[in-house]
Amino acid sequence: MTRLLPLLMLCCALAASPSRAQAPAADAGVELAKPEGMSVRVAPQQVRIGDPFVYEVVITHPKDHRYELAVPQQTGDFEFLDQTRQRQDGPESATTTFRVRMSAFALGSVEVPALPFDVSTPEGPRRYTAPAQAVEVTSTLPPDADGQGADLFDYKPPEEVPIRSWRLVFIVLGALAAAALAWLLFRWWKNRPKHQVVVPRLPLDVRTRKALDALKAEDLPARGQVKEFYFRLSEIIRGYLGEQYAFEALECTSSELMASLRRMHTPGLPEDALMRFVSESDMVKYARAEASAESCRASLTFGYTLIDQTYVPPPPPQASDNAAAPRVQ
Incomplete structure (x- = not known):
């Protein structure tokens, strides 16, 4: 009985762990592209908060395929700065290299968002998503900041600031402007031309x-x-x-x-x-x-x-x- 207990605990742990072989769901109505090869790297692996780093994706694919980066709408703790794209065609296949420069605004080990790509193929449009990578983000303060007496303050909540109000003056001026506009509209309506020439709209x-x-x-x-x-x-x-x-x-x-x-x-x-x-x-x-x-x-x-x-x-x-x-x- 004591020998069976570790085996039962191992089976329960394997059943409870999520499967890593599940593929990400494709966009509705668009098939996933299958590149011949792909490599991803982040340089440097450790950056200070707010400093730029490069997320590089190298994709090997058929020569009649074209990969274009679709910039994500939601970037979380990251800011996209710019991107470059280079393609090199070989005798049998092509290699497209994307270098995306970005910066992070969260401390610790932060996961860079996965990059989606629009793929043009002879069979129609496809989608491909490069896997996410992790980057270590450190503070801009030196390690001995506390020992040197650096006082760190958090953001202050908003405070009410009294501002002189011109609301009454604007209301009076608005009423006078409305009265003048009404008088001008009445004069225009009274003296408007009876026949107007309609200019045809250009193609x-x-x-x-x-x-x-x-x-x-x-x-x-x-x-x-x-x-x-x-x-x-x-x-x-x-x-x-x-x-x-x-x-x-x-x-x-x-x-x-x-x-x-x-x-x-x-x-x-x-x-x-x-x-x-x-x-x-x-x-x-x-x-x-x-x-x-x-x-x-x-x-x-x-x-x-x-x-x-x-x-x-x-x-x-x-x-x-x-x-x-x-x-x-």
């Missing part, structure tokens, strides 16, 4: 090109406003795609945008180029990545190319059955 491709020309003329990257440039350019391209294919592109996230377009009939749509633009613009807008002037020009050129390859003018309106037939002279 979608003409309006989009005008918006791109206006953005190009402002030359925001030369003035150091790269983030504002990508926000404006992304809004123009999303507005064009939403009106061209009749869906709410401006309200979609980057992954929702690509998923919606893949479900539609989009002849001529450069999916790989669009995915690269979406990934680059997200890194600049949300991860504070740097973009060169050449990258900004290439992104603007992509907007014109997208119109040339995808715009289809709407069919002309059909004549009504009740329309009068033309008279023969």
Whole structure:
């Protein structure tokens, strides 16, 4: 009986431990990619809190596959700074190396979030997720800070600060402004023109090109406003795609945008180029990545190319059955 007791305890422990062979669940409707090889490393392994480190992922895959990093929306205790991507093709396969620079804001052994990838294959889009890694995060204070008399204070709770209020003055001014606006509206309504000329709306491709020309003329990257440039350019391209294919592109996230377009009939749509633009613009807008002037020009050129390859003018309106037939002279 005493010999059976350790065996029973071992069986119970194995039954209670979670299985490590379970694969992560794939995104609904998207299959998982299977690279030929993959290696992950974090350098350096120990960093001070707030200091940058590099999360490197090296993926070996077929030459007709393309891997693009999808920046996670929720990064927890980490901040994504920038990323680089390098691809090297060999005779039988290709190797793509991603280097993501980030910083941590939690002490101790912290797990770096797993990196998801969008994979373009001849069979269709796939997904792949690189495994998470651990990094040791240390404090910026020296080990003998307490012995040297360093006083550490926690964050103070918010305190009420008395501020002089101009609320009554603003209310009076607002009432006067409302009265003046009402009087002006009455004068306009009384003297309004009886017949108004309706200017026809320009076609979608003409309006989009005008918006791109206006953005190009402002030359925001030369003035150091790269983030504002990508926000404006992304809004123009999303507005064009939403009106061209009749869906709410401006309200979609980057992954929702690509998923919606893949479900539609989009002849001529450069999916790989669009995915690269979406990934680059997200890194600049949300991860504070740097973009060169050449990258900004290439992104603007992509907007014109997208119109040339995808715009289809709407069919002309059909004549009504009740329309009068033309008279023969």
